[in-house]
Amino acid sequence: MKQRVVIVILALMVAVGYVRAAEPKIIPLPRSIELMDGVCRIEQGMKIGCCDEELLPAARYLAEHLNIGITRSGGVVRLAVDGTLGTEQYSVVVSEDGVVISGGDYGGVFNAITTLLQLCPEGVYDDSCTLPIGIPFCEIEDQPRWSHRGFMLDVCRTWMDVEAVKDYIDLLAYHKINNLRLHLTDDEAWRIDIESHPELARDGGFRGGDAKIWPRYGKWNERWGGYYTKQDIAELVEYARVRNITIIPEIDLPGHSLCLATLHPEILCRYEPNTSAAFGYDTRSAICPASEANYLLIEDIIAEVCAMFPSEYIHVGGDEVDMSQWRRCPDCRALMQREGMTSTEELQRYFMARIGDMLANYGKLPAVWNEAIDGGVLSTATRVYGWEGIKECRAAAAAGYDVVVMPGQYFYFDMKQTPREPGHDWAAIFDWTKVYGFTPASVGFTTSEQQNIIGLEASFFSEAYASRNPETADYLHYQTFPRLVALSEIAWVGGDERDKEEFYSRMVAHYARMDAMGVAYRLVPPKVKYSDGRLSVSVDDGSKVYYRLDAEDKEYLYTEPIATTSPAHYSFVSRRGKASSPEAAVEQHFRTITPAFKITSSMDDREAFSFEKAQGYGRLARTSRAADVGDWVMFTFDQPVRCRRMKVATGNFQLPRYIFENGYVEVSYDGVAFERVGDLEAGMFFIESPARAIKAVRITATSRGNGAEWVSIQPPTIWPLL
Numbered sequence: 179m180k181q182r183v184v185i186v187i188l189a190l191m192v193a194v195g196y197v198r199a200a201e202p203k204i205i206p207l208p209r210s211i212e213l214m215d216g217v218c219r220i221e222q223g224m225k226i227g228c229c230d231e232e233l234l235p236a237a238r239y240l241a242e243h244l245n246i247g248i249t250r251s252g253g254v255v256r257l258a259v260d261g262t263l264g265t266e267q268y269s270v271v272v273s274e275d276g277v278v279i280s281g282g283d284y285g286g287v288f289n290a291i292t293t294l295l296q297l298c299p300e301g302v303y304d305d306s307c308t309l310p311i312g313i314p315f316c317e318i319e320d321q322p323r324w325s326h327r328g329f330m331l332d333v334c335r336t337w338m339d340v341e342a343v344k345d346y347i348d349l350l351a352y353h354k355i356n357n358l359r360l361h362l363t364d365d366e367a368w369r370i371d372i373e374s375h376p377e378l379a380r381d382g383g384f385r386g387g388d389a390k391i392w393p394r395y396g397k398w399n400e401r402w403g404g405y406y407t408k409q410d411i412a413e414l415v416e417y418a419r420v421r422n423i424t425i426i427p428e429i430d431l432p433g434h435s436l437c438l439a440t441l442h443p444e445i446l447c448r449y450e451p452n453t454s455a456a457f458g459y460d461t462r463s464a465i466c467p468a469s470e471a472n473y474l475l476i477e478d479i480i481a482e483v484c485a486m487f488p489s490e491y492i493h494v495g496g497d498e499v500d501m502s503q504w505r506r507c508p509d510c511r512a513l514m515q516r517e518g519m520t521s522t523e524e525l526q527r528y529f530m531a532r533i534g535d536m537l538a539n540y541g542k543l544p545a546v547w548n549e550a551i552d553g554g555v556l557s558t559a560t561r562v563y564g565w566e567g568i569k570e571c572r573a574a575a576a577a578g579y580d581v582v583v584m585p586g587q588y589f590y591f592d593m594k595q596t597p598r599e600p601g602h603d604w605a606a607i608f609d610w611t612k613v614y615g616f617t618p619a620s621v622g623f624t625t626s627e628q629q630n631i632i633g634l635e636a637s638f639f640s641e642a643y644a645s646r647n648p649e650t651a652d653y654l655h656y657q658t659f660p661r662l663v664a665l666s667e668i669a670w671v672g673g674d675e676r677d678k679e680e681f682y683s684r685m686v687a688h689y690a691r692m693d694a695m696g697v698a699y700r701l702v703p704p705k706v707k708y709s710d711g712r713l714s715v716s717v718d719d720g721s722k723v724y725y726r727l728d729a730e731d732k733e734y735l736y737t738e739p740i741a742t743t744s745p746a747h748y749s750f751v752s753r754r755g756k757a758s759s760p761e762a763a764v765e766q767h768f769r770t771i772t773p774a775f776k777i778t779s780s781m782d783d784r785e786a787f788s789f790e791k792a793q794g795y796g797r798l799a800r801t802s803r804a805a806d807v808g809d810w811v812m813f814t815f816d817q818p819v820r821c822r823r824m825k826v827a828t829g830n831f832q833l834p835r836y837i838f839e840n841g842y843v844e845v846s847y848d849g850v851a852f853e854r855v856g857d858l859e860a861g862m863f864f865i866e867s868p869a870r871a872i873k874a875v876r877i878t879a880t881s882r883g884n885g886a887e888w889v890s891i892q893p894p895t896i897w898p899l900l
């Protein structure tokens with residue numbers, strides 16, 4: 179009965195034109211699409227018509243994708259600005275007369291082009307499209323909900339060269355993201371050439387090996403990195419502009435300045451720090467706001483940055499300042515007294531206000547992270563990027579600032595997507611469904627607060643990328659797609675209603691385009707079921723499923739249910755194009771055990787992170803100093819442990835930082851004799867299929883710790899025999 183009602187309703191909808199069989203699955207969803215019978219053929223020799231000089235870059239962009247030429251009059255696809263349309267608003271009309279694209283401005287025309295590409299075969303994205311092609315007759319009218327649809331790329335922790343950034347700009351543009359914030363400076367790198375201070379990029383752009391900057395992430399023994407020259411920046415700014423993307427630079431002040439401080443120690447507060455834990459390396463990261471000389475240095479930098487970027491806003495940081503450094507500084511204390519300040523937050527406000535005034539002299543407006551407004555009011559022209567949480571975003575909106583909403587719990591795409599996948603978890607663990615579900619109203623923004631939201635932005639902080647393969651984009655893609663597809667949809671469409679199933683079906687159709695774009699996106703994990711002695715696996719996204727058996731280094735294509743009495747030995751992944759899913763299996767496959775053990779070491783532990791606390795599993799221990807050559811840590815089990823796999827690791831849980839940068843692993847079966855089983859990689863080692871029960875594991879450093887004040891020690895992770 180229910181089915182019959184649905185069929186009748188569908189038939190009625192078709193009759194009145196709401197639904198057509200081949201409705202294109204466009205992301206983000208346009209405001210209105212009317213589909214008509216027939217297709218417009220684009221054939222070899224046809225041209226894109228563009229009589230408006232200003233639109234030529236957009237015409238060339240489309241011409242490259244369609245593999246056709248440009249003419250200044252006529253043409254099968256005609257581009258024009260229509261003054262009756264608003265900013266970024268557009269229409270696309272496809273009929274027997276060709277394709278007419280109208281935009282309220284350049285951005286509107288570009289938005290129309292990205293929609294038109296989705297009406298074409300996906301070959302337009304990888305240059306495999308051969309003419310002729312047919313574009314369905316239709317009329318599309320569209321405009322964005324939010325004027326700011328942003329993405330932040332951390333090029334400090336992981337260096338990404340001009341080509342890598344351009345490749346990513348292409349992906350943002352296909353998804354109608356119109357703002358790219360380049361996080362150009364941080365504790366670990368300085369990525370932009372400043373001619374008046376050439377040492378900043380020349381030395382600050384590299385870390386590891388014989389570089390002046392100590393390597394906290396990624397490659398340890400080799401000098402690694404890079405920076406953007408003025409020419410590079412000009413090239414990126416123009417590349418983005420053609421694609422309707424404004425690049426906003428971020429110079430992160432006054433915290434996150436360890437790299438700057440390593441090259442210019444005079445910017446730090448005036449007291450003698452204890453550097454013994456890190457072999458003399460001063461790890462302080464905050465600029466002293468009481469030093470007038472610091473403002474001169476910052477102005478040199480700001481002046482050049484303002485000249486390089488045409489953006490209205492310059493982001494000047496303001497997040498996570500270690501204010502304990504200011505509390506210890508006689509100059510900071512004197513300044514606070516002079517100005518009648520009672521908190522270091524006010525001192526931060528003083529600093530940020532001065533930087534804001536500086537920016538005004540160069541015709542720019544300040545953009546800051548949300549903590550920058552904690553110490554009092556800044557100019558209301560300041561744009562606030564709310565990252566810590568909904569509460570902070572709402573407070574900034576209520577205080578009257580323009581707010582970019584990007585709380586980490588929804589929009590930090592460096593977070594894990596499920597607990598066993600790579601990434602961080604300090605903000606949340608979430609996949610695209612949580613991004614898609616976000617609406618300001620549902621998280622508590624009042625109507626008046628919502629009026630100060632200018633848009634949404636996602637972040638990709640790249641600490642974890644550096645220890646993967648930063649020379650390929652795979653990790654960046656996996657973490658950001660399809661979460662960015664969901665961001666694209668909600669930032670463009672807005673609204674308070676969401677239909678997850680409908681969006682998922684559109685997203686799966688979009689996978690074919692992402693395959694052609696070369697995106698190594700994350701697929702939803704395959705569903706694994708074990709019943710009646712058979713393991714069966716299903717996917718609904720056109721991917722193929724592969725499986726492995728424990729202890730075999732071979733992968734098989736899954737074609738039918740597997741008859742087995744030991745399902746936990748099997749694990750599955752799905753793939754299509756460059757995309758892949760996380761590993762899936764019956765839950766028992768992932769089960770780990772926690773036998774009692776003790777940690778001993780050549781180094782002392784820290785009280786708040788004692789060895790004893792880590793022995794309860796679940797938390798880290800920290801040593802009292804960085805490791806030197808020959809330092810060791812040992813795990814001794816109360817009872818010898820039989821297992822199929824054991825991971826021993828230095829470093830933080832989600833990140834190879836505070837590790838033994840080089841070292842080896844020894845195993846003992848009796849607690850007396852040790853045999854070497856391998857070398858650490860990124861601070862960790864997997865002992866595979868040990869033949870006997872393990873009594874103890876010892877890891878020994880073969881290099882001196884580099885830039886950290888301690889070593890983090892994880893409890894071992896142990897997978898039992900099955």
Ligand code: ACM
Nearest residue numbers: 497498547565639
């Ligand atoms: C931030 O994530 N520290 C802005």
Ligand code: ZN
Nearest residue numbers: 447466507510
């Ligand atoms: Zn100071």
